[in-house]
Amino acid sequence: MTGAAPHAGRDHGLVDIAIIGGGINGAGIARDAAGRGLKVLLCEKGDLAEGTSSRSGKLVHGGLRYLEYYEFRLVREALIEREVLLASAPHIIWPMRFVLPHSPEQRPAWLVRSGLFLYDHLGGRKHLPSSRGLDLTHAPEGAPLRSEFRRGFEYSDCWVDDARLVILNLVDAAHNGAIILPRTRALRARREAGVWHLEMQGDDGGTLIVRARALVNAAGPWVQDVVQSVAGLNSSHNVRLVKGSHLVVPKFWSGPQAYLLQNADRRVIFVNPYERDLALIGTTDISYDGGVEDVAIDEGEIAYLLGVLRRYFRAPPDEREIVHSFSGVRPLYDDNTENPSAVTRDYVFEVHGAEGVPPLLSIFGGKITTYRRLAEHALQRLEPWFPQMSPSWTAGPKLPGGDIGSDFDAFIVELAREYPDLPRKLVHHYARLYGTRARELLGPARVSADLGRHFGGDFYEREAAFLREKEWARAPADFLDRRTKHGLHLTAAQRDAFARLI
Template sequence: MDHFDVLVVGGGINGAGIARDLAGRGWRVLLAEASDLAAHTSSSSTKLIHGGLRYLEYYEFSLVRKALQERELLLKSAPHIMWPLRFVMPHDRAMRPAWMIRIGLFLYDHLARREWLPGSAGLRLRDSPFGAPLKPEFERGFEYSDGWVDDARLVLLNALDAHAKGAEILTHCTVTEAQRETAEQGGGWRVRLQMAHGERRVQARALVNAAGPWAETFLRQVARPAAGEPLATKSLRLVKGSHIVVRRRFDHDHAYIFQNPDRRIIFAIPYEGEFTLIGTTDVELPDAAIAGFAKAEIEAQEVAYLCEQASRYFKTPVRPDEVLWSYAGVRPLLDDASGDASAVTRDYLLETHGDGAPLLSVWGGKITTFRKLAEDAADLIGEMLGEERPAWTAPAPLPGGDLSDWIGAAQRPDQDFERFVLALQTRHGYLPAQLARRLARAYGSRVGLLLGGARTLADLGAEVAPGLFEAELRYLREHEWARDAEAVLWRRSKLGLHYSEAERAAVAAWLQQAAGRKENAALGGAAFGDRSGGPLL
């Protein structure tokens, strides 16, 4: 039976971030994820690194300040998957008065120190490119700074860093039982894992419940206390957020934030070059809605709502029949007794359970504060294990985020990335410009692992789908835990949005053939695949 210091349950942003932090402090870590990394909530966000401007209206000053403190730090850590984004807020006179917005933006600019992101400003929309897509009644507005993130790849980078620092990462691995031992039995946790090829049992000194929407279910149905010792739990409110993608509605590089009559907001964001992402909704769900590990689905009334609200601002209405793709995720929000789902706090709570073997549950949270949440969680685990070890992640780049070998000393993240693209095109001149930029965005300085010694496009193997070569698919299988077409086309990348049904099928067929070859090669081998915790090779 394998022994670990900490077992982390859940491969979303919080679980991956905690595993990374713990592994970097020298503890032996196992992360178990029942699906794929970022398969649910953490790949279904609005994909923003932001302080949460609207949370000021609910007096969440501490949360906003914490998020703003993390914003520039995160943008520096991985400039290939995160970058600054300016937001335009058209002023609707029927909504919040201009003076209130000015005060909110002043606070947003000054609640935390900014090193290089520009502050807010007023806008005259009538003669501005930012006003061109909007209805003529929107004559003035405001702009401010936040950031964009590829959310699924952010989770992946944390898992990669955890693995590089010694953690074992198991995807498609369900924790079916976690038994807390008494002091006489050893005082740890005995855990049963169900994997594709059988069962595995491990021991851990501490357990982290980062199961997201399933965190409460995990405590009630999987984690078993020592005799006579109840496991207290908080309550979650499950709130579905849905998004739609339509053809590009504007040509500039700013995003929009629109205020709705119900006092909620939606965003309209440039997406994948050719599209506009619009979201999100706030729909409260019953616990039964996430039975098993079913994916959340957008409903027709949510599509209608997003189209209607966007159409209040855009000259050309957004129609439901224009929606090319949609996605939905369930946010596990800490129940704070708020009546309105959109008003429920996005802050997090870390709860420790009892005096027995260490158990830490993660309640709530948002992508922007994941690093701080992970740092706080690792501090608590260290206290419970009696082995406090120093934090380290604040200045540390994520995998692929250190571009210095390509461009020299870092300057400003957005400018550093553009210098990196030029360096990649110079070093690998055979890459078409569009492909070079896409690979730079996805892999950063790790792109060398993918390209290897290739000197021509032919060296990358067959072009399985437009711009997607065998070398990249092999890399995704061998280094990024990608098992199927959904993982490749919709999480590791968004190429599925650009491909036809036939092209997506070609990718699926290649991956199925690769899996078959691996399965045949593995016959007679270890029952549980790569016990080192690496990707599926």
């Protein structure tokens, strides 16, 4: 497994499943299918997780607000999955408590209480603490809030490093034999002699060919383009593109808690601790009809998010304090709902194929929390073409690096004991991103000087080599923004210096 570009003209022969799209859905299907003994190839036109799957709100959650849209099945499935994922990757997924200041103008207290009761019990919660009411005039969680917010609620959900979740699924898929081809664009596919012939192009301009018994279209915002332009078929489903933008600012409150803020337009905004001393604020949920590659936050969205903060907090940040911002386009299944926030986060499959005709399975919608179940359901839909494949298996095994035990803090202590001469902050960084794979990364290194060139912050040459060799990183943003968040902690000069070395 390397980050090297594919060779021009390479023929990958015959695989069982070829997947177009290297986001969370494609990665989850690749892992599941490869672990069932199927031969898998995945191609992605950009970097892995470059689109929607690295531009989310970084949450594994049931979707509390979806209850008021009566999405009970989706919320139940997501709450169950929240526990499964927390157990599978505790180094990149961890519990977080959310404070919801009560705003009676938006939702009455009885409705919030009822929703939280359902949220506590709908998914068979096992590990996370239940919700509770808060007197914000005395509770420390109320200290940063304006005095008019006297009552609130607190509940549990989970944080996730979204881009790393994609990568770990693909690392596991590759471990089970899958071929992973980032920066490899699907050009055209045709059925011939009972299989799909998929032609791809690497970023070196070379052509790659694979024959596949089934084709999976996990292209996210480009799902319809793949159906029509690559496969030459017609689709009866549509995607609804919804833009979500986020701000990163210095953390402006004390404590580990996050906040969920209700706005006058019934949208909700998350304010979460991020990267030690920063905060992540979002999202905006607005309809989008521009080019997916061109998505970016606009001044109206910045004003909207900062306005919500001013309504709730005593000393909110202003525009001058914005450290970073990002936007993503969510390819939701178009259920003809007028309000973008109310569009279903559920997923729908479309299958073109029949007995003796190789299938194209296309995925419309979905959310990061339910990606593993989506993968199971996708393979169920493909079972008529693969009756001998092994049963589902991903609910139990850990994702790579996730075998740290039940206590992350205890794992930190253990790793620090093994590497006593490395700075504790650096050990924490390796433990958080790589779990038990940190030992593979560090190898014989014992002091900082063993880690090679220092690029700034906690970023050293040894980690960069690991990301290149084991996780397909090639461009500066792969290293600094997706595989890690080192870019937030480097100066512009340090980022530029690293980019010149790549």
